[in-house]
Each structure stands twice: as C-alpha cells, then as structure tokens.
Amino acid sequence: MEKLLIAEFQNEYDLVDSVKAVRAADIDVIDAYTPYAVHGLDKAMDLKPSRLTQICFTFAFIGLLVGVLGQYWVSAVNWPINIGGRPWNSLPAFMPVAFEVIILFAGLGTVFSFFAWRRVKHGKPGLQPSLRATNDRFYIVMKQGQHRKSATSVTEIVTAHHGKMVEN
Amino acid sequence: MNEKNFIIDPSLFKKLTMATAVGLITIIIGVFASERIWPNILLAANYITGIGFTGMLFVAILYVSNAGWGVAIRRIPEAMFSALSVGFILMLLVLLGVHHLYEWSHPGVMVNDPILQGKEPWLNLPSFILRVPIYFGIWFLLGKPILNHSRKQDESGDPEHKQKSIRWSAAWLYIGGIAFIISSFDWIMSIEPHWYSTIFGLYNFSGVFNSGLAFMIILLIYLRRIGYIKVLKNDHLYELARYLFAFTTFWVYIWFSQHMLIWYANIPEETGYYLKRHAGAFGVLTVINILMNWLIPFTILLFRKSKRTEKPLLIASSIVLIGHWTDLYLMIFPPLIGETPIFGLLEIGVVIGIMGVTLWVVLRSLSKWNLVPIKDPYLEESIHLHT
Structure with missing residues (x-):
C-alpha cells in the first residue's frame, strides 16, 4: 500500500x-x-x-404513498366507519398522518442508507x-x-x- | 470598501412616477365610479404594509439572532421599511370607505344582530379608527431607532449602536409582531364579522413574510445587475432563498392547519368562509393560490443549484409576489364582490400603482444612505460568507 x-x-x-x-x-x-x-x-x-438528498426524497415519496394509500385502504376499503357523515375517502383527514409517515420514512431511510453506504456498523473502529x-x-x-x-x-x-x- | 451610493436612474424614476400616477388616477376614478375600489385599496394597503413590515422584521431578526451573514445586504430591508408610510396613507384612505367594506360599521346591522352585539366592544368605528395609527405608530416608533443607530454607526463606527439596536429589535419583534396579528384581525378578518379564526393573523403573516423575502431577492438581483452592491454573492442569495423555501412551506402548513380544523369541526358559522372560497371560479383561484404560494416555488427552490442561480430565483420570487396578491384577493374579495372573481381595469390599475409606488419609495430611501453599512463590526464576516 x-x-x-x-x-x-x-x-x-x-x-x-x-x-x-x-x-x-x-x-x-x-x-x-x-x-x-x-x-x-x-x-x-x-x-x-452528497446524493443522500435524493435518497431522502425517494424515501419521503414512498412514505407519502404508504401514508395516503394505507389510510385509504384502512378507512375506505377494509373497514369503512362513518365519522360525522364524512366521505370514507377524506383526503384532508389523511394529510397529518401521511405527513408523519413521510418524516418517519425519510428520517429512518436516510440514516440507514447512510450506514449501509458507508458500511458503518456497531463496534467499527473510528478511522x-x-x-x-x-x-x-x-x-x-x-x-x-x-x-x-x-x-x-x-x-x-x-x-x-x-x-x-x-x-x- | 468601494461601494458607490445608489442613484435612481432618471428614466426608471420617470417610469415609476408614471406607474404611481396610474394607480392614483385609478383610485380617484374608482372612488366615484365603483364600489369595487375599496377592497382594492384595502388590498394595496395590506400588500404595501406587508413589504414595509417584512423589511424591519428581517432587520430585527438579524439583530436579535446576532447574525453576521446579512449585514452586507441589510440596507435593502432597511429601505423597504419606508414602504410602511405608503401603507399608512392607503390605510387612512380605507378609513374613508369603511362602510363599503365592513358590515359591522353600519349601526343598523349591529343592533339587529346578537352575535355582532357581543363583538361590539372591539368592532366599533371609533376604536377601529384609533387602532390604525396605533399599529403604525408601534411599527414606526420602535423601528425608527433601529434605522437611526444603523446610520449613525456609518459615521462613528461605535459598536455600542449595535447593542442598542438589538434591544430595540427585541421590542419591535415582540410588540410589532403582536400588533401585526391584531391588525390582520381588524383589517381583513372583520370583513366577515361572524367568522373567526385564531390562526388568521399567523396565516396572514406567513404570506406577508414570503412576499417581503421575494421582493428583497428581486431587488438585490436587480441592484447587482445594474452594477451596485458588489459585495452581494450568490451565498447571500442562497441564504435568502432558503428562508423563502422554508416559509413557502410554512405558509401552506398554516393554510392547511386553518382549513383542516374548520373542515374537521364542521361548524356552520366557520365553514361558511371556505364554502364561499371553494365554490365555482373562486375554487379554481384557491387551487391556483396554493400552486403559486407553495407548490411551484417549493419545487423550484428544492434544488440547491436553483437557490444559488439568478434566473430560477427570479422566477420563484415573482411567482410568490403574484401569489401573495392572489392570497390577499382571496382573503378580502369573496364576501364583497359576489360569486365570481373579477380582474378588471380597476385591479390592473391598482396593481400597477402598488408596484410603482413601492419601488419608488424603497429606491428613494435606498439612495439616501450608503448602500452597505460600512462600519458595522460584522461586515467583514458577511462579505466572506460561505455556504
């Protein structure tokens, strides 16, 4: 070397x-x-x-799909419940949860992508x-x-x- | 430092004077010809007050946070503060047309309405008129010392001026901020006196801050293009663009918070506000409003490169400036002009007037002092900004 x-x-x-x-x-x-x-x-x-931002965006987008479609499936397809006479598929009500799921996916996804990318694992000595x-x-x-x-x-x-x- | 002082180009000056005259003539004709002029004047007053308010707000934030990066460009928001005087004059003009704008100002309506009776201690004409000079007085009197210290420092270089400005800025942010929130309740929210939203002042503020930042970015790029403010680097624009990026998102966050809570609670006296704005052509305008104030500037400014390049920044800022006009239009007009939005000669004339007079006042104020605070202790730090 x-x-x-x-x-x-x-x-x-x-x-x-x-x-x-x-x-x-x-x-x-x-x-x-x-x-x-x-x-x-x-x-x-x-x-x-760094290309980590693009990874972050991708995960956030997956989070958006999971958040919205997941709630749609839960509240409009699998077990519809009438809440105050609102339509089962109510986008405004899905937004806050979708927002949280976006943050969860983007945050965890970015951190673990970084670990995988730089091969960081527990107990690895600092360089x-x-x-x-x-x-x-x-x-x-x-x-x-x-x-x-x-x-x-x-x-x-x-x-x-x-x-x-x-x-x- | 070899920054030359700003001098308004005579041909530009002529154009701005003409634009101002167009606005003035429109207002004079409108007062006699159409009731629709009053919401237009109110919109103009709020728009221009917003530019002036953001100017001092930005300066005060720089001082209070002890920020070094913005010192080199601080004279531009300081000059924007002078737009507040035009806002004041327009607001005095609005007081002449109070009866065309505010339902609660008619004693007959007031007497027969138990809900408005309950709001009478706040929403009555004498106190409404009195509050206009109080709001502007707070912004002027607390803001003026900050400007004076900044200018005195150009001569003496005494760092003590900065310490004093920090204290004035803290007072300005606290008291001026509360005054702004209450003024939006007064001037805009009380057009529909039965409706109320506690977040309304914050909602108005988020749009105002966006428009002020967009105005600042456009003005800075313009000044650099015509050969002034050479200390301005793309790094400064990057910082401002990040502000704009963050606050477009803040705007939609507040917009959605207000919308969702009202949608969720579904109380008739609250939903009326959105029913007017979501039906028919106003509904289309609401969607356009969200696109212009959030989605388009957000998408443009998402990329690091476009935050550091003049052209995309100019596009995003212009969209935000138009978007804020639309936002105010949607706040003020729907209860006053019926079911379809109108964009006629009156609106065009007043918009031209807004642009002309704002630029005229701001550039004139800019030409009076050094374009850069030459003896500020943080100036070096600001010139060598790295992002």
Missing part, C-alpha cells in the same frame, strides 16, 4: 488554504478530518454534492489520524499524485501554512 502523507493544522483557515495549495501542486487530498464542519472545505476539496481530530486539531490526508509536475514538496507547502507533517 502506498504511503499516505498526513499534515496537522492549528485552525480551519490554514487547513482550507493548505488544501487549495496542495491540490494546486498536483497532490491528491484523500480526506480531511476536523472537529466540526468547516465552511468552504467542500469547495476547496472539490467534493461532489482518524489522531484523536485530536475530534477535539482541537485539523488534519488532511494526502497521496502523491500519479502525474505530478510541480516541484514544490508537500512539507514546504504545509509549513508555509503553519502546519506540520505527522509521522504515520
């Missing part, structure tokens, strides 16, 4: 600037580890938008360069690019942005 390069930073601004500089020098940034979500990092790393990535330090993990042209070394770029290389 290829050797990975890890750099450590004191704050988010250095991290984002450094990611930009490192990428400009044809080095692949594999991932960044930060204690919290850093604004602008996704743009600097050129990450594609991070250092435990301080969850507290007060910022890390980027890099790999030498295949077609590297720039001559500047990674260490030079990182030290120029007030960071230091970490042995691994």
Whole structure:
C-alpha cells in the first residue's frame, strides 16, 4: 500500500488554504478530518454534492404513498366507519398522518442508507489520524499524485501554512 | 470598501412616477365610479404594509439572532421599511370607505344582530379608527431607532449602536409582531364579522413574510445587475432563498392547519368562509393560490443549484409576489364582490400603482444612505460568507 502523507493544522483557515495549495501542486487530498464542519472545505476539496438528498426524497415519496394509500385502504376499503357523515375517502383527514409517515420514512431511510453506504456498523473502529481530530486539531490526508509536475514538496507547502507533517 | 451610493436612474424614476400616477388616477376614478375600489385599496394597503413590515422584521431578526451573514445586504430591508408610510396613507384612505367594506360599521346591522352585539366592544368605528395609527405608530416608533443607530454607526463606527439596536429589535419583534396579528384581525378578518379564526393573523403573516423575502431577492438581483452592491454573492442569495423555501412551506402548513380544523369541526358559522372560497371560479383561484404560494416555488427552490442561480430565483420570487396578491384577493374579495372573481381595469390599475409606488419609495430611501453599512463590526464576516 502506498504511503499516505498526513499534515496537522492549528485552525480551519490554514487547513482550507493548505488544501487549495496542495491540490494546486498536483497532490491528491484523500480526506480531511476536523472537529466540526468547516465552511468552504467542500469547495476547496472539490467534493461532489452528497446524493443522500435524493435518497431522502425517494424515501419521503414512498412514505407519502404508504401514508395516503394505507389510510385509504384502512378507512375506505377494509373497514369503512362513518365519522360525522364524512366521505370514507377524506383526503384532508389523511394529510397529518401521511405527513408523519413521510418524516418517519425519510428520517429512518436516510440514516440507514447512510450506514449501509458507508458500511458503518456497531463496534467499527473510528478511522482518524489522531484523536485530536475530534477535539482541537485539523488534519488532511494526502497521496502523491500519479502525474505530478510541480516541484514544490508537500512539507514546504504545509509549513508555509503553519502546519506540520505527522509521522504515520 | 468601494461601494458607490445608489442613484435612481432618471428614466426608471420617470417610469415609476408614471406607474404611481396610474394607480392614483385609478383610485380617484374608482372612488366615484365603483364600489369595487375599496377592497382594492384595502388590498394595496395590506400588500404595501406587508413589504414595509417584512423589511424591519428581517432587520430585527438579524439583530436579535446576532447574525453576521446579512449585514452586507441589510440596507435593502432597511429601505423597504419606508414602504410602511405608503401603507399608512392607503390605510387612512380605507378609513374613508369603511362602510363599503365592513358590515359591522353600519349601526343598523349591529343592533339587529346578537352575535355582532357581543363583538361590539372591539368592532366599533371609533376604536377601529384609533387602532390604525396605533399599529403604525408601534411599527414606526420602535423601528425608527433601529434605522437611526444603523446610520449613525456609518459615521462613528461605535459598536455600542449595535447593542442598542438589538434591544430595540427585541421590542419591535415582540410588540410589532403582536400588533401585526391584531391588525390582520381588524383589517381583513372583520370583513366577515361572524367568522373567526385564531390562526388568521399567523396565516396572514406567513404570506406577508414570503412576499417581503421575494421582493428583497428581486431587488438585490436587480441592484447587482445594474452594477451596485458588489459585495452581494450568490451565498447571500442562497441564504435568502432558503428562508423563502422554508416559509413557502410554512405558509401552506398554516393554510392547511386553518382549513383542516374548520373542515374537521364542521361548524356552520366557520365553514361558511371556505364554502364561499371553494365554490365555482373562486375554487379554481384557491387551487391556483396554493400552486403559486407553495407548490411551484417549493419545487423550484428544492434544488440547491436553483437557490444559488439568478434566473430560477427570479422566477420563484415573482411567482410568490403574484401569489401573495392572489392570497390577499382571496382573503378580502369573496364576501364583497359576489360569486365570481373579477380582474378588471380597476385591479390592473391598482396593481400597477402598488408596484410603482413601492419601488419608488424603497429606491428613494435606498439612495439616501450608503448602500452597505460600512462600519458595522460584522461586515467583514458577511462579505466572506460561505455556504
């Protein structure tokens, strides 16, 4: 396996600037580890938008169908009950329940899709360069690019942005 | 900072003056020619008051939440606040036509109706007239210090102004908000004095906030296109669009809450409101109303990209602005004009007048001060907004 390069930073601004500089020098940034979500990092790393939103929408739509059709089946087909003389198939009355079912499906569906997608399971060890990535330090993990042209070394770029290389 | 101050283009100024004149002439002719002018004036008054109200509401929310992102664009909602004065004038005009609009203002009707008798302590002419300046007085007097502090800060740069604005904003949100809710009961809900809905003020507010946000987005994009407010990034529009996206959903949530509870309880004195609005051509308009205020802008703004791009944002905002007019039309007109909705010359004239005078007042107010609060402590943060 290829050797990975890890750099450590004191704050988010250095991290984002450094990611930009490192990428400009044809080095692949594999991932960044930060204690919290850093604004602008996704743009600097050129990450594609997550497709989790589409999964969420799909589940919500299934939830809508289940909510409306389920209630229709219950109150108009299987066991019609006359409530205040209203028609059995009363859409306004179905709406609140359908709304809740949408939220249930969208919420649980998105979370479990995420778990399945990233293969998260109980007891899986956390993957991070250092435990301080969850507290007060910022890390980027890099790999030498295949077609590297720039001559500047990674260490030079990182030290120029007030960071230091970490042995691994 | 090299933001130049805003100057109204003379040809635009001429167009806006003409539009305002069209509205004014329509109102003058209408007063003598048709009773239908009164609901139109009431609609215009509510629409323009809503724009002004949202302006200060937005500024106050920025202050109270200690938000940094909106500072660079804060002068636009501040300028929108000046539309409130036009709303006030129109509302005074409405007072002249009280008898054409409000059933309860006729003493004869009042005496023979035991239900209206019970509401008489609130719904009587003297107190109704008195409450109009009280509402506007609350909005003006609590809002004016916020504007003044903002402008003084442009000169001195003293952060103390911001602290004071936060306190005024909290007061404005609390008292001004309650005043808005009660004013919607007064001005719109009391057109049908037998009917009542406790959520009505909130329902009116949700539509008003939508229209104000849409107006703000359109104005910002327009200003950037003609070369002003260069600090405006798509990130700012994205934040505003998210607001609009959320509040279109809020609108339909409130609309449905009111509708479903009345449908469910099925009490005759409440269902009358919806029977009028769901029958015939008004029913079609109700569906169009939901499409324009919720489904179409919701679908457009669902995508991240369209929240950050000018064209879809302009389309969604324009639809919401027209949608809010339709919403007010459905609140005000059905009990007053019979069974079919009318969109005639009177309505067109008044709509042109609304657009003209609102833009005229807002742009004029915008040209008086720096286009960006140059010495606000959060300005840098706002310019470097990332979303």
